[in-house]
Amino acid sequence: MPSSTGKILTLLSLLSPSVALSAAQWRAQSIYQVLTDRFGLPSNSTTTPCNTAAQRYCGGSYIGIINNLDYIQSMGFTAADLLRLSEELHRRGMYLMADAVPNHMAFEGCRACVDYGTLKPWNRKEFYHEGCGIRYEDQRSVEVCWQGGDRVSLPDLRTDREDVRAVWNQWVADMVRKYKIDGIRIDSAKHIETSFWDGFNKAAGVYILGEVYSGEPNYVMQYQNYMDGVLDYPSYYWIMRAFRSSSGSIAELVNGLNTIKNSAIDTSLYGSFLENHDIERFAYFTKDVARAKNAIAFTMLKDGIPIIYQGQEQGYSGAGIPHSREALWLSGYSTSTEQYRWIARLNRIRSWVISHDERYLTYRAFSVYSDSNTIVMKKGHTGNQVISVYTNLGSGSTTALTLSSSATDFTAGQVVVDVMECTPFTTNPDGSIAIALVNGVPRVLYPAARLDGSGICPSLEPGPPSPNPIPAPSSSSTPAPSQSQTPGCSSPVQIEFQVLASTAWGESIKLVGNTTTLGSWTPTLALPLSPSRYTASNPVWWVSVSLSPGSAVAYKFIKVGSSGQVTWQGGGDRIHSVGCEGGVVSESW
Numbered sequence: 405m406p407s408s409t410g411k412i413l414t415l416l417s418l419l420s421p422s423v424a425l426s427a428a429q430w431r432a433q434s435i436y437q438v439l440t441d442r443f444g445l446p447s448n449s450t451t452t453p454c455n456t457a458a459q460r461y462c463g464g465s466y467i468g469i470i471n472n473l474d475y476i477q478s479m480g481f482t483a484a485d486l487l488r489l490s491e492e493l494h495r496r497g498m499y500l501m502a503d504a505v506p507n508h509m510a511f512e513g514c515r516a517c518v519d520y521g522t523l524k525p526w527n528r529k530e531f532y533h534e535g536c537g538i539r540y541e542d543q544r545s546v547e548v549c550w551q552g553g554d555r556v557s558l559p560d561l562r563t564d565r566e567d568v569r570a571v572w573n574q575w576v577a578d579m580v581r582k583y584k585i586d587g588i589r590i591d592s593a594k595h596i597e598t599s600f601w602d603g604f605n606k607a608a609g610v611y612i613l614g615e616v617y618s619g620e621p622n623y624v625m626q627y628q629n630y631m632d633g634v635l636d637y638p639s640y641y642w643i644m645r646a647f648r649s650s651s652g653s654i655a656e657l658v659n660g661l662n663t664i665k666n667s668a669i670d671t672s673l674y675g676s677f678l679e680n681h682d683i684e685r686f687a688y689f690t691k692d693v694a695r696a697k698n699a700i701a702f703t704m705l706k707d708g709i710p711i712i713y714q715g716q717e718q719g720y721s722g723a724g725i726p727h728s729r730e731a732l733w734l735s736g737y738s739t740s741t742e743q744y745r746w747i748a749r750l751n752r753i754r755s756w757v758i759s760h761d762e763r764y765l766t767y768r769a770f771s772v773y774s775d776s777n778t779i780v781m782k783k784g785h786t787g788n789q790v791i792s793v794y795t796n797l798g799s800g801s802t803t804a805l806t807l808s809s810s811a812t813d814f815t816a817g818q819v820v821v822d823v824m825e826c827t828p829f830t831t832n833p834d835g836s837i838a839i840a841l842v843n844g845v846p847r848v849l850y851p852a853a854r855l856d857g858s859g860i861c862p863s864l865e866p867g868p869p870s871p872n873p874i875p876a877p878s879s880s881s882t883p884a885p886s887q888s889q890t891p892g893c894s895s896p897v898q899i900e901f902q903v904l905a906s907t908a909w910g911e912s913i914k915l916v917g918n919t920t921t922l923g924s925w926t927p928t929l930a931l932p933l934s935p936s937r938y939t940a941s942n943p944v945w946w947v948s949v950s951l952s953p954g955s956a957v958a959y960k961f962i963k964v965g966s967s968g969q970v971t972w973q974g975g976g977d978r979i980h981s982v983g984c985e986g987g988v989v990s991e992s993w
Contacts, residue, residue, distance in 0.1 A: 425499060425586050427632040430611045431672045431765040432758050434704070434751050435501065435711040436481040439681055442731045443714055444468025454731035456722070459556070462731055473498070475737045479717060479744060480751025490584045501587035501613070502579065506572050506604065507551075507595045508561055514554035526561065531568060533560040547597050563600050573607035580608055587611040589675075593627060593634070594618065601630040613675050613709075617682070621660065622941070625668050633673035636708055638664065640677060646779070647699040647796045648689040654779050654796065655900070655988040658771045659937075659944065661706075662904055662990075665768045667941035672766045676708035679716045681729050687721035688728075693742050694799040694844035700743065701824075701846050704750045705783065705792050707769050717744040746824075749860075753790075753823050753848065756858045761788040772811040775987025778803060778841075786813040791820075791849040793841060801844045809835025810975055812849070819852040826861035828852060896950045898986040903933070903961045905993040906943045910966030913945040917959030918977075921949060927962055927970045956981045961993060 425433070441464040445452055448471055454462035466485035470492050477496060490500050509526070511518045515535035521527050535557070536549040552558035562568055579585055593614035605612050612631040616624045621638040628634055638660060646657040664671060678699055679685050686696055696719070704710040715722075718735040719742075722728030738744065757764050761784070769783035772791075781792045791812045795803050807814075809831070814820055818831045822839075824847065831837045839847055856865050905913050916923045916930035923929030933945035951957060959978050963971040973993055980989055 425611060427611045427673060430587060430633075430709060432755075432762070433499065433709055434481055434754065435675070435709060436476050436479065437677075437680060437711055437713045438469060438476075439714060439729055440464055440466060440469065442729055444472045444733055446471075450733045450736045452731075452733065454734070456726045456729050456731075459726045464731070464733075468733075472737055475739065478739060479712075479748045480755070481712075486583050494584060499586040500584065501589055501611075502583070502585050503589045503591055504576065504579075505591040506561070506563060506600070507592040508558040510552070511557050511559060512555075513557060515550060515552075515557045515559075518557060518559055520559070523559065525571060526568065531562055531565070533562060535559070546595055551592065551595065560595070563596050569600060569603055573603050576604060577607045577609070580610055585610060587613065590614040590631065592617075593631065594623075598627075598630045605631060611673075613673075621663050621667070625664065628669040628673070633670075633675060633709070635711075636664075636671075636674040636676050639674075639706065639708075640683075643678060643699055643702055644686065644689070647695050647702070647794070648686065649695075650777060650797050652796045654774050654776060657779060658774045658902075658988060658990050659942070661769075661771065662944065662992075663942045665707075665770055666904070666943075670766075671707035671768055672709075674708035675711050676703050676706055677711040677713065678703045679713040679728070680711075681713065682725055683728065684724045685716065685720055685722050685728050687719050688723050690798075691719075691721070692798045692844070693719070694801075695796060696743060697746055698794045698796065698844070698846045700746060701750055701792060701848065702779075702781070702794055704747070704754060705769075705790060705848065706781065707783070710751075710754070712747055717741060717747050719743050749824060750848075753850070753860060756855075756860060757784065757788060757790060757850070760854055761785060764788060764790075770992060771990055773805075773807065774990055775983075776985050777987075778805065780805070780807060780811065782812065787851065788854060789813055789851075793839065793847040793849070795841050795844055795846065797841075798844045801841075803841040803844075804838070805841075806836055806838045806981075808979070810978075812837065814849075814851075820849045821852045821855060821861055821864060822847045823850050823855070823860055824848050826864060828864055894953060896952055897982060897984065898948050899951050899980065899982065900946055900948045900986070900988045901933070901959070901961075902944055902946045902988060902990040903993050904942070904944055904991070905961065905963065907935075907945075907963065912964050914962050914964055915947055915949070915959060916962055917957050919955075919957055921951070922957060922959055927964070930962060933961075951982045953982050953984050961991070963993075 441461050443464050445463050446465050446467040466489040470489055493500050509523045520529045533548040538549040539545040550558055550560045587610050588608055594616045613633045614627055614631045615635050616627045617637060618624050619638050619641040624634055624638055642657040642660040646652040646654050686699055714732050715730050720730050722730055764784045767784050769781050771779055772782050773780040777797050778795050783790050814831045814835055814837060816833050816835045819828055821828050829837055841847060852864060855861055901915050913933045914930035916925055916927060931947050933947045935945055937944045957980050961973045
């Protein structure tokens with residue numbers, strides 16, 4: 405989207421900086437997004453004011469970035485003045501991603517006022533589409549009409565012209581070569597006809613990450629046919645809405661992630677973010693740091709390349725354009741904020757997990773349990789799996805969960821560690837693990853044996869935890885996730901059971917279990933699930949069931965063929981303990 409300030413992105417790498425990264429190598433990176441004009445001043449001042457509302461340059465420069473690279477690198481991003489910046493980044497084992505805007509130019513004034521002679525190198529009106537307001541329901545309008553407004557208009561280039569394309573292709577090739585650029589972020593990618601990208605990508609010869617500003621997953625996903633990766637705007641919206649309050653929709657997040665997991669070309673090349681210069685910051689919606697920790701961790705540990713936007717680590721709370729473009733120097737580059745330390749730790753953990761098994765990067769994360777306030781995610785193959793547990797209840801809350809061995813792939817008596825707090829747990833004899841989210845902070849569970857030599861939790865290395873490990877909360881031996889009951893409630897609650905299951909014509913999915921409501925394990929009495937949300941890319945079946953708080957139900961899904969034959973879901977019986985609030989139980993079959 406339009407910006408009045410240049411953007412530079414830098415990132416942590418485990419690889420040699422002597423050659424540009426391939427798209428596959430970018431998977432292992434984490435990106436720190438910088439607005440050059442708002443990151444650092446050449447004078448190193450931390451008091452010079454910057455009025456975001458004025459939408460004027462505030463004096464930041466590449467030198468200001470160079471002077472504060474320690475600040476970026478200490479957060480876990482190891483990344484005439486642009487070249488010096490590039491060289492300094494590469495010297496530190498860091499990489500440079502630059503922003504490119506092939507779609508439009510910029511003019512300070514209204515559409516009808518544009519003086520085309522001032523625009524270089526395309527200085528005649530014939531190089532531009534006629535000025536018009538965009539109708540976003542019409543893709544042709546999206547591609548030929550103008551962004552911007554009457555204060556700053558953005559003349560839309562005729563990128564369908566071969567002479568315009570030739571200039572862009574030569575420009576990007578020269579920029580990459582001269583400044584040793586390792587990747588390109590494309591602004592306003594959806595505003596350019598898709599036939600433009602093949603020549604541009606080949607000329608660049610580096611990883612291309614496109615900004616497709618839309619919350620519609622099917623619309624965004626298609627652009628990976630034309631470039632290496634896309635910014636994961638759909639997940640941004642789902643994550644933001646899920647975690648900014650206790651009434652956020654976890655179900656929407658689960659369903660959305662399933663859609664992308666099942667349909668995207670390559671989620672490992674998506675750009676995963678919570679904030680940027682075009683949108684409201686998370687702290688604009690809530691100042692609750694516990695909720696911010698959940699949202700940040702979810703963004704950094706899900707599929708894709710994590711992107712942290714400058715100021716996010718300081719808890720900045722800008723309300724979108726132009727207020728989300730605050731000057732970072734006014735923070736004094738503090739490295740003691742909770743968010744800064746949280747991001748640094750997540751970067752360190754992610755890098756360590758990747759170093760053990762690069763397949764972690766391409767393993768598609770999925771939810772193994774969710775309810776109205778909680779979601780549990782699994783990413784990574786058994787032995788190197790990360791189980792992350794999140795809540796939107798916020799500071800002051802405590803949530804207890806028992807996670808089954810079938811959900812986590814942890815084994816009986818295994819020691820696992822919450823790597824965010826260095827708290828060890830030992831699984832129960834059936835492999836289940838009981839944990840509590842204290843004060844609304846998420847848990848990130850990882851096998852203790854894999855931490856040896858990491859330095860992440862020194863007191864627990866080498867080998868298993870200390871002789872007196874913190875015991876796991878007591879729990880019954882149940883093979884499936886369950887939330888602890890809250891006393892004092894008696895009214896039935898609605899639990900929605902969902903399963904992703906592809907079916908052939910005439911087949912149906914049913915829910916059967918150990919209660920009368922669920923058919924007492926009799927297939928002919930099982931509850932039929934609805935296919936009303938079923939699509940080829942998201943084959944979800946669902947049913948809402950009224951259950952009594954305090955009860956624990958055992959269940960399985962069954963597939964019933966057109967002639968009545970029954971196929972049972974594999975594995976042991978699933979168990980769900982019913983609390984005082986409704987929720988969603990989601991599985992894949």
